[in-house]
Amino acid sequence: MTTRPSAPAPSRRSLLRALAALPASAVVLGAFPGLLGTAAAAAPASGSATRYTIVPFLNSDDGTVDVYQSDDATDFRLVKASAYTPPANRIRDASVFKHTDGSYYLTYTTHTWQDVSTTIGFARSSDRVTWTFLYDYTVPLANLSRAWAPEWFVDTDGSVNVIVSCSTADDEWIFTPYLLKAANAALTAWSSPVALSGIGSNHIDTYIVKAGSTYHAFTKNETTKYIEYATATSLTGPYTISRTGDWAGWGSYREGPSVIQLDNGAWRIFFDGYGDGSYYYSDSHDTFATWSTPKALPGISGTARHFTVVKETVSGGASLTRNATRSLRSANYATRYWEEQSALLDLPVVTASSAGADKQAATFTVVAGLADANGYSFRDASGNYLRHYGFRGRFDPDDGTTTFAKDATFIARVGSATGSVRLESYNYPGHYLRHYDYQLRVDVSDGTDLFRQDSSFVPVTAWS
Template sequence: MSAIRWNRRSVLASMAVLSVGAGLGGRTAIARAAATTRYTMTAFTNGSDTDLYVYESEDAAHFTLLRAGAYRPAAGLVRDPSLLRHSDEAYYIAYTTAGDGHTIGFARSTDRLTWTHLSDYPVPVSGAEAAWAPTWFDLIPGYVGVLVSISQGYGFRPYLIVTADPARPVWSSPIPLAGIGPQRPGHLGYIDTAVVARDGSYYAFTKNESSKYIELAVATTPLGPYRFIGTGDWAGWGTPREGHCVIELPDGGHRIYFDAYTEKRYFYSDSHDGFRTWTAPVELPGLSGTVRHVTVLPEPAGAQ
């Protein structure tokens, strides 16, 4: 199979057929039509960055353990596991395999509990010294993408790679998100970027690696250019914070989960006004102090 030939122009062409209000993780459109009562969480933990932990909730706040050590790669780590359910009804995780290098890992499951390693993929970015926190990007019709934070020795920036089939991926060349990257000499750039589509715009939640705040940028296309509309402690979440995941709630609001990693605590916060204001952070009951860098995937009631 030949590599996908993908560039900014082809992304924009595909976006022309994307309906306004597409969401994160491939399940938001369904969530708007029916209340989502099952939330699956994947995480690594303070005790292990080589084992995948899987949890489930009915209210997006109180999670119970489904399986500890659901997956351990033969080599490397399983940090920052990002969860996707694809149109083939299988689940996929993308994850960080090491603290340095330019390789990210992938695994697949049909039941969320038993996982099969698919590949370790070296992201082809010239001079890459670290590839962190690959995050699924399901906002381009007919394709699945992954945003990965790449450092080339002078600060991190998010790159997008896309494929038509995550089970047998042929990845496109990486494309940087315009407007999100090192801002000046000595700036450490941005990591853990996650993009949410809302009302025809694209909102990037991304950690400023210099200030350690989770900041917010917006664009009219998924590749940018992004402009920052929330910097510093704009949402009242504090610092240092990272490992964030944003989901849509059944009532149309949004919830962000984030890692207060130096405190070994995990929080969530809600917005019901288009990301302008957020509720005071609430500690994740039962799991704060245990989980690290979670992904939460909402699905309709009765999902198999």
């Protein structure tokens, strides 16, 4: 379980409410630095790869954003630091999506917590790396005080929308989600703001995904500090909030939810754990009913703040030849190979002088994934399949169950060395086959270069 501090840090909104009562001379600037429609899910086909992009602002700086990418939605690597700095004001809570014109667009909060903020910003990029400022848009809401955390939502009819959290001068720290619909393809004109019916006031950071005909909203309740869950049959509502409190096991003092669908069909939520300074993710395999224990996002947890994710299929990626026999060599221990030993998968030294039995035990047939034909499964000479059991790699006969098929399916990702692959567990996203004490097991990525090397293997001509 996640360890939480005994006295969680107050939210940015409660901090602001308290600070608003202080004279200006008492406020220390910089003390609070961190203020799609559904597609069919499958592993990327040979010759292509999945790419997830995030554009977070920094825990230490809300004047610029970095760009990171990942092939597994777990291990994010820096593409460019300070990739975009707006010409004026700040950039916070940036949301990114790819438009039908092939360009990427950002929308973001334009001011820091102490300022009235009636605009949201827009920027565009052709490559996710070099960004051009477009404009600041004044949200046309009477008596507006704050317009925060705009989030893109592209509906299944192709319409482009922004969900923005707004407060009025009557109570500048009570936020309500509003919808703006793009009035043209250039995203330069917007409809009048419409409040999302049913979610109500004192909710912020509302993020929506659509599955089938249902709109699913994840929104932070600013009174309880929990992320709540609501559904509706129309984008503007009325929404019914059906999950409150710690319904998903994520804990309190969480905000900025962003939800995407992974290659295996599971849904992943990312959220900012501002109470303990971490950034978390959690997965659901039953369309939002239950969720895995949240884990800190490796590598960028504590650095990145409030982001959304754009997922694409791009050219390239890793691939293996199916229906061929191969041996798999460790990318960072050139004399060590996969070898089946007493049904378990180990990584001993195998050489030309090794016994024939060892060479046979280090030879496997690569086949289409049992759970997803775009993935991979590995069969030994006796017809047993490599699967994880208790997170240990082992070979067992196919029992025909869905669980076995998933346990025995791996998604190929690009490895750390030329020609190498990393094999991600199909049913435990972000977990990879890696060697540890020369045994093969399935472990969650920790975002380090060493883990990437330990989980990289080079398919070579079979020993036998």
